Amino acid sequence: MNPWLLTYDGFDPAREGVREALTTLGNGYFATRGAAPESQADGVHYPGTYVAGCYDRLVSQVAGHPVENEDLVNVPNWLFLTFRAEGGDWFAPGTAEILTYRHTLDMRQGTLTRFLRIRDPQGRVTRVEQHRLVSMDDPHLAALTMTIVPENWDGALEIRSALDGRVTNAGVARYRELEGRHLVPICGHAAHGVIELLTRTATSRVEIALAARTTLAGGRCRADVEEGWVGDDRTVEVKAGDEVTVEKIVALYTSRDRAISESEAAARSAVVRAGGFATLLKRHIRAWDRLWRRAHVTAQDTEVQQILNLYVFHLLQTASPHIAELDTGLPARGLHGEAYRGHVFWDDLFVIPFLAPRLPEITRALLRYRWRRLPEARWAARAAGYAGAMFPWQSGSDGREETPRLHFNPRSGRWLPDRSHLQRHVGLAVAFNVWQHYQATKDTAFLAGFGGELLLEVARFFASLATCEKGRYAIRGVMGPDEYHDGYPDHAEPGLDNNAYTNVMTAWLMRRVLDMIGLVGAEGVGEQEIELFTAMTRRMRVDFHEGVISQFEGYAGLEELDWAAYRKKYGDIRRLDRILEAEGDTPNRYKASKQADVLMLFHLLGEEGLDEILTGLGYEWNATMAKDTVDYYLARTCHGSTLSAVVHAGVLARLRPGASHPFLVEALNNDVRDLQAGTTSEGIHLGAMAGVAGLFEAKT
Structure with missing residues (x-):
């Protein structure tokens, strides 16, 4: 096994979606799924392309209710490239017998290679080799080559290259009832060997311009322009054994880009000036080499090394140095698909500790995304009756709350209230x-500037959210990270009281704000605020029961779930919330969590940090209570989130190393084996x- 290569042999329709996601190529500015270039969205293939920060609202x-959703837009498909032998059908899924198929992602070089042999209904056998890149050197460029060899036939070989703007957002089955037509075609052109397509998003009115230059030596050319589609057909005479290469x-540019007069002209100019595939590849490999020197994580086992390379590769494709000049957050599902509608949640909490020591310019840019949305967060806090800044659970273009009012349970077929905001x-x-960025950089100017402003405004919000009682x-x-509990079973109003994670991290926050004031001063902070921040480091409420931290006030009164019975009945119970709702029940009744909640405190603060805060709050806390707390929630968590195994593996590696292995294996395999x-x-x-990646960094 080569740890830098991810190879799939044979075509498997049931696994194609996973393969496309895992072989996505991107550069931080945009990314394209690893779909076959001859394919269109058909239930098996989904050739999506996503531009960082390009959202639209429908x-x-x-x-029976109007619901507004903002989506990361599936922009026009630049990939389309296919062929046919004279008198035959255009090669597309299902039109020919696949004799050989191999799909290889080279993570070291950032390229995707596809090799196949096919036999058409006339018995003609054709060998095809394709190479693809999305340039890490120039964030606006991508390239694709296809070499075709007719093995047993002579005649005319036709090539079709196109830009397709007729695509929609339809990559997630449970969203397909929602409106997904985000693109409005404006115009298409074909001239001098270049095809161009200009579209605009429906409501955000972002122009998206693509230009493509297709080259084929000795071929005859014919252009085809339709609404939302521009094609470039080439024909060349071949004999058996000939090699024909098309590039x-x-x-790709949008109207959000800097230093352009307008997007269509920028795309046209860039594609005319760009070199050939070999030139672009050389520069692209060089850029990836610079990245790997800063971000590589090593493991002793070759298979583990391959997975680590894959995961860091996708992290760097989403959060590359190119985003340093962009206004973009970190979508929880990368630029790899449409789940969660491309929204930004809290996942950068797991990303920034890894990136900050290696690529601080990226973490600074991600924090700039939050800072630019401070006015919206301040307004949200003020509208709810609070001070400071109240950031949304789901964020998109402008920082308003994007959490949908309803979510769909595919098990029951019902739309349900979504309270995760x-x-x-x-x-x-x-x-x-x-604070992670500051610790990695020791940049006091950052802390005295926009970083400190973020810290202070969040502290002001939590200070106003809290009330002093006894x-x-x-x-x-509120809700904690668990997400299965959004209220009390006997209460009409949603929300939980005194979630331990929220309260303890609030005490941590007040400590850090006071540290910041000690480092860079207290400009604009009054004595009363400092007194309140100080009091909250000493008197936040945390509930306990049976010698362990209570996940929230009242947790002790919930029922125990019959875990064995549910596992016997359903097998996989990771999505216990959907199972219970389909049964007419709710996880609010049970001591059952989706993912780490209380244990997140161990993950973020470490045993010593948690001990310092709890004892500083005046609570009894010791090693036995810590062990008992971990064991208690370990038995009551179903790991319905990929983050849960990561947290449990990290916590157990420190407290009970022998028990961490199953969670480490699950964390490693979650995406590469699609365990969800x-x-x-x-x-x-x-x-x-x-x-x-952070777990293995800690191990070494």
């Missing part, structure tokens, strides 16, 4: 990331990938 009718060089702890993640500060009506049963095809899990 209204759909869901369960397709593509440029109550995860106010996303602001704590922003603050944690600020000498302790309480936070009510189909979710990887909708987009990789970026936080989990970074978390796995």
Whole structure:
């Protein structure tokens, strides 16, 4: 096994979606799934391309209600490239017998190679080899070559290259009832060997321009322009054994780009000036080499090394140095698919600790994304009656709350209220990331500037969210990271009181704000605020039961779930929430968690850090209580999130090393083996990938 190569032999329709996601190529500016270039969205293949920060908002009718959703847009498909032998059908899925098929991702060089032999209905055998890149050197360029060898036939060989703007957002089955037509075609052109397509997003009105230069020595050329589609057909005479190579060089620009007059002219100019595939490849490999020297993580086992290379590769393709000049956050599913609609959650909490020491310019850019949305977060806090900045659980273009009002349970077929916007702890993640960046860089100017502003505004929000009750500060009506509990079973109003993760991390936050004031001063911070921040480091409320931390107030009164019975009945119970809802029940009734909640405190703070905060709050806390707390929640978590195995592996590696191995194996295999049963095809899990890399960094 070569740890730098991910190879798939044979065509497997059931696994094609996962393969496409895992062989995505990107450069931080845009990314394209590893779909076959001759394919279109057909239920097996999904050739999606996504531009960082390019969102659009549409209204759909869901369960009789108008629902507005903002999506990361599936932009026009630049990949399309196919062929046919004289008198035959254009090669497409299902039109020919596949004799040989191999699909290889080279992570070291950032290229995708596809080799196949096919036999058409007339018995003609053709060998095809394709190479693809999305340039890490120039973020606006991509390239594709195809070498065709007719093995047993002579005649005319036709090549069709196209830009397809008729695509929609349809990559996630449970969203297909929602409106997904985000692209409005504007115009298409074909002249002097270059085809161009200009589209615009429906409501955000972002122009997306593509230009493609297709070259084939000795071929006759014919262009085809339709609404939303521009084609370039070439014909060349061949004999058996001839090698025919076609190159397709593509440029992609949007109206959000800097230093351009307009996107269509920029794309046209770039594709005309770009060199051939070999030139682009040389520069692309050089750029990847620079990245790998800064971000490579090593393991002794070759198979583990391959997975680590894959996960760091996808992390760097989403958060590359090119985003340093972009206004973009970190989509939880990368630029690899449409799950979660391309929204930004808290996954950078797992990414920034890995990137900050290696590529601080990237983490600074990700924090700039949050800082630019401070006005919206301040407005959200003020509208809810609070001070400071209240960041949304799901963020997209402008920083408003993008969490949908309803979510779909595919097991029951019902649309249900989505209350996850109550995860106010996303602001704590922003603050944690600020401090991680500062610790990695020791950049006091950052702390005195926009980083410190983020930290202070989040602290002001949590200070206003808390209320002093009987000498302790309480936070009510929120959700923790667990997500299965969004309220009490006997309460009409959603939300939980005194979630331990939220309260402890609030105490941590107040400590860091006071540290910041000590380092760079307290400009704009009054004495009363400093007194309140100080009091909250000493008097936040944390509930306990049976000698362990209670996940939230009232947790002790919930019922125990019959875990054995549910595992026997359903087998995989990772999505226990869907199972229970389909049964007419709710996880709110049970001591059952989707993912690490209390254990996140061990993951972020470490045993010593958690001990310092709890004892600083005046609570009894010792090693036995820590062990008991870990064991207690270990038995009551079903790991419905890819992040859960990462957290458990890390926590257990420190507290009980022998028990961490199963979680480490699961964390390693979550995406590469698609352990979440189909979710990887909708987009990789970026936080989990970074978390796995961080685990191995800690081991070495």
